[in-house]
Amino acid sequence: MTTMVRRPLRPCNPFLHPAYAPLFDDQLFDDQPPPLPLPPDLVTEVRALAARRDGAPDHVVDAIDAEIVGRTYWHVLRPDAIARAIVGRRSRVSRDEAVLILVACAEAGYDISGNGGPDFARRYAHEYAPIRGPERDEIIWAAAEHWARLATRDLTFVSLGDRRGYLPRPVQYDQPGSLHPGQRAALTLGPRGDAYMRRHTRRLLVVRDA
C-alpha cells in the first residue's frame, strides 16, 4: 500500500530502549551510520563511549550504557518533532503518511506494539522488543498500519509520547470522553480536528482515510 521509500528516522534516545546504545557504534554499520540529531561534539563523545563497550565486562557495559543514556536523553526526538520532519507543518495527512510517522516513531524507540495492535512474541511481559531483524520490521509496519487505520475511525484518537518530552509512554488510543484529564500527548492522530483533543496534545494530525 505504501509507495513512499521506507526511510525511517533512526533512534536517538536509548532511554526509550536501552538496547539502542550499541547503535551509536559506527563499527556496527556496513554502509552509512544512522544520522544522529545530536551536537557534533556530543556525537564524538558518545561514539567514544560506545567503542568502549566492545569486549567489556557486563557491569562496565551497563555503566557505559547509563552514561550514553545520560548524555543523549535530553536530545530526544519527540513524536511531534518526528512528524514535523516527515510532513512539515500540515495538519492533515493521508493514512500512508500516518503509517510513515508511526514507523519513524517506532524506529526512534517509542513502543507502538501491543495494546490491541500487532505485538512481538515476547517471552516475558517486560522483555525488550528486538532492535533489528525481520520480526521487528514486520511488527513495526503492521502496528503502524493498524494504528493509522484506527486513527481514521470516528472518535478514535491514537497518541504517542507525552508533551513534556521525557516520558516514554507506549502507544494508546482514546475517545475524547474517555481521556484522562491529566493526559498530555506529544502527538495525536485522529479522524477530525477535535478541540478537546487538541488541548490534550502537543500536535494533532487529522488522518484522511485514503
Place this chain on the structure above:
Amino acid sequence: MPETTAVLQHLTLTSGDLRPSPRSEVADDIVAMLRPIVRAGGGVLRDLRITLSAPPPWLGGVEYDLGWSEDPTAPDVRGVLCWSPAEHAAWWGAARALTAWLRLAAPAEPPTTPWLAVAIQPTALSRTPDQLAMLGDAERCVAWAILEETIR
C-alpha cells in the same frame, strides 16, 4: 518584562514545552499540605523530598528541587519559580543556568509571570514511568503553594 496573570506558565527547559497551568489544575488539599513545608524551606511529602533554596521571605522568586532520593543534593528535577516582573531577568538567568551543561537550544522566555521553569535531572532517568508522570503535578503543586504563601 512579562506581565502578571493568575495562570502559571510551566516551562520544561529540557524540552522547551511551555504550558499555561491554571490554579484549578492543583488540588486545594495538596497545596494546604505543602504550604507549611515551603514555609519551612523544605520537607518530605509522600516520599517526595522538597528542598527550597531559601525559606521566606523571597525576592520575587525562589529555586526548588524535587526528588525521591534521600540525598537532597541529587534531585530528580530542579526548578526556578518567579512571580515578580521586576525580578524576571535575574530569575530567568538562574533558570537558564539549570540546563547550561546540556548544550540545548535556548528555550523561549515565559510570556507572563508567574512562571516555573524546570530541568529534569539525570537521576530522574532511573525513576519509574509513574514517578516521572507524577513529577509534573508535583512541580505545579509546590509552585502554587509558594505563590499562595507569598500573598498570605
